[in-house]
Amino acid sequence: MRHALPLAAAGFVFAWIGSIIAVGLDPDAMRIGFAIFMLVLATYVYLQMYLRKPPPSTELRHPWPWLIVLGSGSGILGGFFGLGASVLATPILSTVFGATQVVAQGLSLALxxxxxxxxxxxxxxxxHIDWHIGIPMVLGGLLSVSWGVRLAHTLPEKSLRTWFCLFLVFCAALMIFKA
Structure with missing residues (x-):
């Protein structure tokens, strides 16, 4: 909780600010911007797997005030793109803060x-919400999220990161080509 609360509080405030700005922006520019963001993030996460770094830990390398900075940046992206909060926080928590992939994903969910x-x-x-599409998506996500968590705990660290990168590239391609 000592790590989740600063992330969540900063994420909440800055997501609100980001979303207020985002509702007035051009949707096509935001779509392309988000696709580019995901490709950059996938590249960063993939390269981090091959750079020398200290082993991951359940204890974070940086003190909790830095989580407020991460929560703020993630919140702005989440407000802009609707998904950026956890997508940005997971790789930053695992590479910069030194958390294991599973711990990073758990903290990202709190954010x-x-x-x-x-x-x-x-x-x-x-x-800006189509509730006829959104509600079934929420129900499907709620019914299947525990399967994803269970799978994440069974995969080796490198495999989990690779799948995360592939997911980002796949989503970016869908956005670029409007699939």
Whole structure:
């Protein structure tokens, strides 16, 4: 909790600010910007697997105030793109802060919940949500998330990171080609 609370609080505030700005931006520019962000992030995470670094740990390398900085940056991206909070935080937590991939993903979820909630509310208040599509997606996600968590705990660290990178590249391609 001592790590999750600063991340969540900063993420919440800055996601709100980012989402207020985002609802007035050009949707095509945001789509391409998000695709580029995911490709850069995938490249960063992939390269980090091959650079020499200290072994991952359950204890973070940097003190909790730095989590506020991470939460703020992740929150802004989450507010802009609706997904950036945990997508950015996971690789930063695993590479810069030295967390294991599973710990990084767990902390990212603590960040994502409040920032996603405030972003969803802001987008909904500006009529940027199609509830007929969104509600079934939420239900499907809630029913299947435990399977993903279980799978994450069974995969080796390098495999989990590789799959994360492939997921980012796949999503970027879908956005670029409007699939």
């Amino acid at each position: 994502a919940v409040p920032s996603t909630g405030v972003t969803l509310l802001t987008y909904a208040l500006h009529n």
